[in-house]
Amino acid sequence: MEPTRADARDNRARILEVAEDVFARGGSAASTEEVARLAGVGIATVFRHFPTKRALLEAVLVKHFDHLCERARGLADSDEPGPAFFEFFGHLVDDAAGKLAIIEAFTDAGGDAEGQAGRRPRELREAVGVLLVRAQEAGAVRADVRLEEVYALLVGVARAGAHLQLDAHVRARTVGIVFDGLAARERDERRPVQ
Amino acid sequence: MEPTRADARDNRARILEVAEDVFARGGSAASTEEVARLAGVGIATVFRHFPTKRALLEAVLVKHFDHLCERARGLADSDEPGPAFFEFFGHLVDDAAGKLAIIEAFTDAGGDAEGQAGRRPRELREAVGVLLVRAQEAGAVRADVRLEEVYALLVGVARAGAHLQLDAHVRARTVGIVFDGLAARERDERRPVQ
Amino acid sequence: MEPTRADARDNRARILEVAEDVFARGGSAASTEEVARLAGVGIATVFRHFPTKRALLEAVLVKHFDHLCERARGLADSDEPGPAFFEFFGHLVDDAAGKLAIIEAFTDAGGDAEGQAGRRPRELREAVGVLLVRAQEAGAVRADVRLEEVYALLVGVARAGAHLQLDAHVRARTVGIVFDGLAARERDERRPVQ
Amino acid sequence: MEPTRADARDNRARILEVAEDVFARGGSAASTEEVARLAGVGIATVFRHFPTKRALLEAVLVKHFDHLCERARGLADSDEPGPAFFEFFGHLVDDAAGKLAIIEAFTDAGGDAEGQAGRRPRELREAVGVLLVRAQEAGAVRADVRLEEVYALLVGVARAGAHLQLDAHVRARTVGIVFDGLAARERDERRPVQ
DNA sequence: CATGAATGAGAGTTCATTCAT
DNA sequence: TATGAATGAACTCTCATTCAT
Numbered sequence: 153m154e155p156t157r158a159d160a161r162d163n164r165a166r167i168l169e170v171a172e173d174v175f176a177r178g179g180s181a182a183s184t185e186e187v188a189r190l191a192g193v194g195i196a197t198v199f200r201h202f203p204t205k206r207a208l209l210e211a212v213l214v215k216h217f218d219h220l221c222e223r224a225r226g227l228a229d230s231d232e233p234g235p236a237f238f239e240f241f242g243h244l245v246d247d248a249a250g251k252l253a254i255i256e257a258f259t260d261a262g263g264d265a266e267g268q269a270g271r272r273p274r275e276l277r278e279a280v281g282v283l284l285v286r287a288q289e290a291g292a293v294r295a296d297v298r299l300e301e302v303y304a305l306l307v308g309v310a311r312a313g314a315h316l317q318l319d320a321h322v323r324a325r326t327v328g329i330v331f332d333g334l335a336a337r338e339r340d341e342r343r344p345v346q
Numbered sequence: 347m348e349p350t351r352a353d354a355r356d357n358r359a360r361i362l363e364v365a366e367d368v369f370a371r372g373g374s375a376a377s378t379e380e381v382a383r384l385a386g387v388g389i390a391t392v393f394r395h396f397p398t399k400r401a402l403l404e405a406v407l408v409k410h411f412d413h414l415c416e417r418a419r420g421l422a423d424s425d426e427p428g429p430a431f432f433e434f435f436g437h438l439v440d441d442a443a444g445k446l447a448i449i450e451a452f453t454d455a456g457g458d459a460e461g462q463a464g465r466r467p468r469e470l471r472e473a474v475g476v477l478l479v480r481a482q483e484a485g486a487v488r489a490d491v492r493l494e495e496v497y498a499l500l501v502g503v504a505r506a507g508a509h510l511q512l513d514a515h516v517r518a519r520t521v522g523i524v525f526d527g528l529a530a531r532e533r534d535e536r537r538p539v540q
Numbered sequence: 541m542e543p544t545r546a547d548a549r550d551n552r553a554r555i556l557e558v559a560e561d562v563f564a565r566g567g568s569a570a571s572t573e574e575v576a577r578l579a580g581v582g583i584a585t586v587f588r589h590f591p592t593k594r595a596l597l598e599a600v601l602v603k604h605f606d607h608l609c610e611r612a613r614g615l616a617d618s619d620e621p622g623p624a625f626f627e628f629f630g631h632l633v634d635d636a637a638g639k640l641a642i643i644e645a646f647t648d649a650g651g652d653a654e655g656q657a658g659r660r661p662r663e664l665r666e667a668v669g670v671l672l673v674r675a676q677e678a679g680a681v682r683a684d685v686r687l688e689e690v691y692a693l694l695v696g697v698a699r700a701g702a703h704l705q706l707d708a709h710v711r712a713r714t715v716g717i718v719f720d721g722l723a724a725r726e727r728d729e730r731r732p733v734q
Numbered sequence: 735m736e737p738t739r740a741d742a743r744d745n746r747a748r749i750l751e752v753a754e755d756v757f758a759r760g761g762s763a764a765s766t767e768e769v770a771r772l773a774g775v776g777i778a779t780v781f782r783h784f785p786t787k788r789a790l791l792e793a794v795l796v797k798h799f800d801h802l803c804e805r806a807r808g809l810a811d812s813d814e815p816g817p818a819f820f821e822f823f824g825h826l827v828d829d830a831a832g833k834l835a836i837i838e839a840f841t842d843a844g845g846d847a848e849g850q851a852g853r854r855p856r857e858l859r860e861a862v863g864v865l866l867v868r869a870q871e872a873g874a875v876r877a878d879v880r881l882e883e884v885y886a887l888l889v890g891v892a893r894a895g896a897h898l899q900l901d902a903h904v905r906a907r908t909v910g911i912v913f914d915g916l917a918a919r920e921r922d923e924r925r926p927v928q
Numbered sequence: 929c930a931t932g933a934a935t936g937a938g939a940g941t942t943c944a945t946t947c948a949t
Numbered sequence: 950t951a952t953g954a955a956t957g958a959a960c961t962c963t964c965a966t967t968c969a970t
Contacts, residue, residue: 160929181375184965194931196967205965256509301520304506308520311509312502315450318494326495326502333527351949354954377939388956390942395954399940548950569763572944582952584946593944644897689908692894696908699897700890703838706882714883714890721915739970742933765960776935781962783933935967946956 234292
């Protein structure tokens with residue numbers, strides 16, 4: 153499973169890198185052949201490393217999710233849980249900007265997790281959960297919000313940013329509003345939602 | 347333009363209805379053939395009514411956007427602009443739940459508007475803009491938010507609701523947080539976003 | 541077989557007329573629906589009068605061939621068989637100019653003559669044969685040419701005129717060369733053909 | 735551009751060969767699928783080698799036109815320009831026998847020359863022009879004929895040969911008449927054409 | 929192990945022809 | 950009888966995946 157030859161390992165890495173770009177631009181509808189072309193390898197090489205298009209997509213996502221999870225876990229022990237939570241939220245949204253395939257993958261949160269990527273969304277969700285709880289304990293986030301809606305907001309704003317191609321400025325203001333909603337201490341004269 | 351024969355009109359309506367469902371589930375990648383099959387008509391019948399797949403998609407979207415615009419305009423003259431704004435926001439999010447194609451269409455806000463559907467997203471955006479201004483004048487929404495981010499939140503939460511398949515409950519709570527963010531009067535000790 | 545109602549007879553005639561135009565322009569690849577549209581009738585009406593596209597094409601051709609045959613027969617008794625022959629040749633070539641479908645039909649000279657049009661090309665060929673023999677008897681056309689090659693020249697020049705869209709001038713000069721070849725009395729130092 | 739693998743080159747050649755046959759019989763309306771079937775390859779293989787049906791047709795035509803041009807140029811320096819001209823004329827007509835698509839292509843003499851095949855008909859025409867001028871200078875062809883009508887006769891007789899499926903004998907006699915017309919020194923008592 | 933040619937299943941679209949009004 | 954809506958077969962073209970080199 154661990155590739156012995158160096159060139160093979162290099163190829164795998166390069167393909168993954170290119171795939172990220174290609175799928176980011178064209179969404180999961182982008183063609184495998186373009187990945188091969190841009191990676192400078194034959195199409196069969198792509199399929200040797202990733203036996204299926206789905207597998208390639210998953211590998212791209214796994215890498216991303218692992219990245220994010222790592223970051224979330226690194227922030228979990230922060231002395232300032234409030235800023236840590238908000239920083240991660242903002243980072244994720246910015247990171248997702250323009251990455252269609254990545255974004256579409258958030259869908260499978262609890263979904264049809266058969267593949268290798270299956271547990272990643274759950275793990276990320278849990279990591280976010282940890283940050284959230286800490287931030288709530290620190291009084292930076294309202295106690296009455298739950299992970300479900302926070303995750304939905306995360307996904308939603310990230311999706312919007314990616315699909316509407318918001319520039320950093322608008323993205324920041326959009327995120328700012330959500331932050332205000334999460335931080336607001338007192339719920340008041342809100343009209344019954346729906 | 348108005349078809350004279352009853353059966354044709356029925357078929358057209360049935361196709362449109364089915365297409366809404368099919369595209370809602372599979373996004374715009376879903377096949378025209380499935381629409382035909384589920385509508386119980388031959389593939390050529392679909393193409394008689396909608397000469398192009400794109401035309402079919404547009405028809406579905408136009409119908410939806412027109413619905414939403416109508417509703418937004420109906421609320422524009424409300425005596426209570428605040429609740430009107432929030433009600434429309436919530437309604438749109440609920441309405442979009444599960445409708446992938448619809449949601450994907452919000453993208454083209456000012457986009458490649460060539461087809462008949464071209465002006466709809468813009469119109470909807472403008473209608474939302476009207477509601478927003480009124481709500482701000484009434485003091486129900488912070489004066490410092492702009493249409494851009496409100497629209498982004500609208501699209502984002504709708505997308506999240508659709509893709510994560512949130513149930514009505516979670517959706518309501520998610521929307522609630524955004525509402526708090528929009529209503530919050532005083533911005534305070536927020537950490538520099540990014 | 542003879543339609544009793546006047547409107548039906550009118551429709552048939554109009555369709556035939558339009559079909560001639562349409563097929564002339566687009567060749568036999570032109571669509572039946574365009575014929576119907578330009579004739580101002582429903583597509584089903586076309587198929588009522590001509591049960592098959594092939595039947596419609598044949599009707600167009602039959603009309604044309606009958607026209608030509610009539611003309612050829614009218615010239616058969618001419619006092620001046622030479623000019624008569626050459627006149628008919630030139631007329632046919634001019635007549636065919638731009639009429640793709642017509643021209644393509646000359647193909648079936650002895651061909652798969654199943655349909656109603658089957659005997660027409662043969663009849664036309666025979667009528668040309670009569671003109672040719674007379675012209676040869678009158679000494680206006682070389683005695684050693686046969687109907688086969690004359691017909692081939694007829695078809696060939698007509699086809700060329702139609703497909704290359706030759707204007708009347710070039711057409712006339714082209715035909716003139718063929719006439720010289722047909723009239724030439726003495727065959728001489730020609731190199732072995734092929 | 736030159737394919738490295740032998741099997742691919744063979745396939746390409748076989749497809750081209752079969753396509754020539756298929757289009758020869760059915761004209762350019764013949765289906766790509768039949769080409770694939772007769773070549774014993776999958777339909778996608780045809781499209782790999784020729785990305786478009788039009789491209790396949792063009793490849794067939796280019797091959798033929800290049801053949802003919804080569805031959806015409808080879809004859810351009812002949813010591814006996816008269817026989818050279820007549821030989822080429824006869825050769826082209828024989829070569830075209832039965833090849834509908836090829837023949838149809840002569841049409842676009844100066845036509846919608848966008849594709850790669852675009853310049854070929856023009857080149858052939860020019861090559862014929864050279865042969866013609868030489869033959870006229872040598873006194874073998876009348877000085878008063880122009881390339882336009884010679885080309886028309888070329889195309890016409892070729893078309894007739896192809897469509898009427900003339901055997902070599904009749905073809906030769908037909909060509910012979912045209913040759914007489916081209917060679918005839920004195921124009922005489924011809925009736926006014928048309 | 930890398931390559932790229934071959935593949936077949938499907939997608940969108942068109943058109944001659946039939947059927948219900 | 951005239952209409953035009955419905956039909957399905959056929960066609961061009963694409964793409965993930967496999968196979969021979």
